[in-house]
Amino acid sequence: MSSPLTVTVNGAPIVVPSGATVAVAMVIAGKACRVSVGGEPRGPLCGMGICFECRVAINGQPHRPGCQILCEQGMDVRTDE
Amino acid sequence: MSRRMRQRFEVLVVGGGPAGIAAAVRAAEAGRRVGIVDDNATLGGQIWRGESEAGSEASRWTERLRSSGASLLRGRIFYQPEPCVLLAEADDLVQELSYEKLILATGARERFLPFPGWTLPNVMGAGGLQAMVKCGLPMQGKRVVVAGTGPLLLAVAAYLSQHGAEIEMICEQASWTSLAWFSVALLAQPSKIFQGFQLKKELVGIKFSPNSWPVAASGRTTVESVTISRRGKLETIPCDYLACGFHLVPNIEVPVVLGCEIQDGCARVDDLQRTSVAEVFCAGEPTGIGGVELSLIEGEIAGLAAAGRIAEASSLFGKREKLRLFAKRLDRTFRLRSELTNLPQPETIVCRCEDVRYSHLRDHISWRAAKLQTRCGMGACQGRVCGPATQFLFKWNPDSVRPPIFPARIESLAGLTGDSKQELCETTGGR
Amino acid sequence: MSHATYDVVVVGAGIVGAACADEFSRRGMRVAVVDCEMVGSGATATGMGHIVAMDDSNAQFALTRYSQQLWQTLRPELPEDVEYDQCGTIWVAADEEEMIEVLRKRDYYGQREVPTEVLDSRTLLRLEPNLRPGLAGGLLVMEDAVLYPPCAAHFLMERAQKRGATFHLGQPVADAGQGRVRMRDGSEISAGIIVNAAGAGAGHLTPGVEIKKRKGHLVITDRYAGFLRHQLVELGYLKSAHSISSDSVAFNVQPRRTGQILIGSSRQYGADHHEVDSGILARMLQRACEYLPGLAQMSAIRTWTGFRAATPDKLPFIGPWPVDKSLFLATGHEGLGITTSLATARILVDQITGTKPEIPIEPYLPSRVAKEHAHV
Structure with a gap:
């Protein structure tokens, strides 16, 4: 097992186990991934790239499926906040 | 700009779960040039994801795949630009995969039914939460209610419990009567139809309640409790997660786009797993x-x-015949009870992408009418979540699938040239 | 519904049929609308939904501008889901040659009291920072708008319904004319006036009406609020989109109220199937990315195709069909059906009720092309 990683979620550092997806990092951080069309906070639902509820901006790219992308050291994750 | 690559296979397999792995293994061992493409970070599909225990069936098959000579590709199939070619998108790569034979092993997803509060963060699919834990979400000391229907609930409860979660209850909508056969099968079945069957020792001490289903989840920013209808009475259970799925829905979007005949929501195949489209198989x-x-x-x-x-x-x-009979009975056992159509309240969101509420949907005559007038199913999930839900709630038939099969970058679609005279490994600029 | 009697039966519940139902019922006539599918499910569902003043010809300008003004009058009554957004159109000039066209257009619109503003290269980039640098400029047509057509059609139909109009949806029509509409199931609806508002299917319904299907492709993205503020159209559009003979693509994008970007456009004749043509799609998107490079990385959620009802002279058919006294046409709007639906209904009902139309109707009369058929 390799050592934990640090990513930033809206600028705040979050430590995650290696092999964690971005969606997992969001849940660990206690942050909603996106704000829905009607203004509700949303988090991961399907965990397998189907529902797109865990879309976040990763390293400046919006609408990335968080549950299908592994965390990398120093990754910058941003939500709709 | 993304790179573009072109590869040819005698047999291309879409989906890296058990069916896809077995297909790729057998075709590659028979000497064919095989490619297997999957969109997740690791092979194994939802069921085998993250399983690396030596000697397990999963690792035996994965090992066999690695030594079979099949090429493992990461990417998401999103478009068929011409016959016998599929496009797959990965991070900065578009792969043009041509094939002589195609095997579709696209798996299944959970069926979700809307009820008040189901959109709260930390309300996830049962398989959804399990997938998150497989990807590193810590469960130690977390209180979890597992609800919905299907054998997956047991597997998930056992898995979460193994990882330190406190399973407050498993709420199964099916009745004892319909489960009777299933519990006998559970004890008698020597092999494991589902992963969960072997895990029944982990389930000891967990409250399993048939005739029960969630009617509401509540909480401020994330779920804090779930209200269960249990044998006709309401009961509220505090929890950190609600893992809730109503059995499975086949992923038939790729077969539909390729023109394969669909029967009762599944791709129709013959004895040899051939679909109605000549060179296309489905498993x-x-x-x-x-x-x-x-x-x-x-x-x-x-x-x-x-x-x-x-x-x-x-x-x-x-x-296969024996297993199919078992599957049929399973299907009957976990058939959704009609009371579940009453779960949504008028203001309950049904389409999560576009926030379309039940009250705005119920008067429409068809999926297409609702889509056009309310945007239901027009969001990023392309109706994969609300489609099966409305099929159950309103008996609608979600209509044809429109390309791209999954959301894809504009450049990936724009790079299509429509002619097939490209070089074998063409790079169109970029890194 | 067999033998039911109405003043008017409108065949087609697209935006044009809906506008006709609305207008007939407003004038106190008893209206029935029949459609083989549902409200707004044909070109109304597949088109872009712009409300634009266009200057291909004086007749086209007169109809589009009149109709745009009708939409502006209607605007306060439109429900939220119609998403009427007066975002304006910018005609983008790539080079100095196209800037000459900008000035010509400004003069044309100016003489007809359509407010516009000429944009130099810098102002263009200030208004639309995501356009590629180095474009020559453009013309902003402020009163142009976009809306969501299926809900607009629904709104018009519902208003007609409140005045007593009846709908017969999901009913394929076998034939229409001679004071009656016969359904494929054998039932009939009779009326003194039959309106063929069947869009691309109008020629099939009334043999002799010269309508060709002109196929188009569209792509919609995920939500990217703020990326785009105006509808953008390349001035090269005039060169490419209007060539009658060959397939063409042009840069035309719209910001939707949802933050999504709707990307067009393509035009093809002789393509009868609904499938997305990967070659055309690629060309269309490449063109869009040339103007808006940031589009390339955006996520496309859906692509689809639709069929415009095209006439030989690019003007719609609005008025009596000379070979059948009971039959009137309201079709052939090509890419401008959403814009011109309200004016179409107005001048059609004016003709029928003997009211003086507000614009000259001669350019749109079906008799202009039906003469040879009348002798047959």
Whole structure:
């Protein structure tokens, strides 16, 4: 097992186990991934790239499926906040 | 700009779960040039994801795949620009995959039913939460209610419990009567149709309640409690997570786009797992929900048949037949009870992408009418979540699938040239 | 519904049929609308939904501008889901040659009291920072708008319904004319006036009406609020989109109220199937990315195709069909059906009720092309 990683979620550092997806990092951080069309906070639902509820901006790219992308050291994750 | 690559295969397998792995293994071992493409970070599909225990069935098959000579590709199939070519998108890569034979092993997803509060963060699918834990979400000391229907609930509860979660209750909508056969099968079945069957020792001490289903989840920013209808009475259970799925729905979007005939929501196949489209085979959940063992057998048959090993493929028919009978009974056992159509309140969101509420949907005559007037199903999930829900709630038939099969970058679609005279490994600029 | 009697039966519940139902019922006539599918499910569902003043010809300008003004009058009554957004159109000039066209257009619109503003290269980039640098400029037509057509059609139909109009949806029509509409199931609806508002299917319904299907492709993205503020159209559009003979693509994008970007456009004749043509799609998107490079990385959620009802002279058919006294046409709007639906209904009902139309109607009369058929 390799050592934990640090990513930033809206600028705040979050430590995650290696092999964690971005969606997992969001849940660990206690942050909603996106704000829905009607203004509700949303988090991961399907965990397998189907529902797109865990879309976040990763390293400046919006609408990335968080549950299908592994965390990398120093990754910058941003939500709709 | 993304790179563009072109690869040719005699047999291309879409989906890296048990069916896809078995298909790729058998076709590659028969000497065919095989590619297997999956969109997740690791192979194994939802069921085998993250399983690396030596000697397990998953690791045996994965090992066999690695030594079979099949190429493992990461990417998400999103478009068919011309016959016998599929495009797959990965991080900065578009792969143009051409094939002589195609095996679709696209698996299944959970069925979600809307009820008040189901959109709160930390309300996830049962398989959804399990997938998150497999990807590193800590469960130690977390209180979890597992609810919905299907054998997956047991597997998930056992898995979460193994990882330190406190399972407050498993709420199964099916009645004791319909479960009676299932529990007998659970004890008697020597092999494991589903992963969960072998985990029943982990389930000891967990409250399992049939005739129960969630009617509401509540909480401020994330779920804090769930209200359960249990044998006709309401009961509120505090929790950190609600893991809730109502059995499975076959992923048939790729077969639909390729023009394969669909029957009762599944791709229709013949004995050799051939679809109605000449060079296209289908195996596993998209032909009907049946679990790991049936998926493996179907995958093997499809792989052998695609490689022209008809006799070998035929020798597996008998085994498949038994498993199919079991799958049929499973289907009956976990049929959704009609009371569940009353779960949504008028203001309950049904389409999560576009926030379309139940009250705005119920008066429409069809999926298409609702789509056009309310945007239901027009969001990023392309109706994969609300489609099956409205099918159950309103008996609508979600209409044809529109490309791209999954959301894809504009550049990936724009790079299409429509002609097939490209170089074998063409790079169109970029890094 | 067999033998039911109405003043008017409108065949087609697209935006044009809906506008006709609305207008007939407003004038106190008893209206029935029949459609083989549902409200707004044909070109109304597949088109872009712009409300634009266009200057291909004086007749086209007169109809589009009149109709745009009718939409502006209607605007306060439109429900939220119609998403009427007066975002304006910018005609983008790539080079100095196209800037000459900008000035010509400004003069044309100016003489007809359509407010516009000429944009130099810098102002263009200030208004639309995501356009590629180095474009020559453009013309902003402020009163142009976009809306969501299926809900607009629904709104018009519902208003007609409140005045007593009846709908017969999901009913394929076998034939229409001679004072009656016969359904494929054998039932009939009779009326003194039959309106063929069947869009691309109008020629099939009334043999002799010269309508060709002109196929188009569209792509919609995920939500990217703020990326785009105006509808953008390349001035090269005039060169490419209007060539009658060959397939063409042009840069035309719209910001939707949802933050999504709707990307067009393509035009093809002789393509009858609904499938997305990967070659055309690629060309169309490449063109869009040339103007808006940031589009390339955006996520496309859906692509689809639709069929415009095209006439030989690019003007719609609005008025009596000379070979059948009971039959009137309201079709052939090509890419401008959403814009011109309200004016179409107005001048059609004016003709029928003997009211003086507000614009000259001669350019749109079906008799202009039906003469040879009248002798047959």
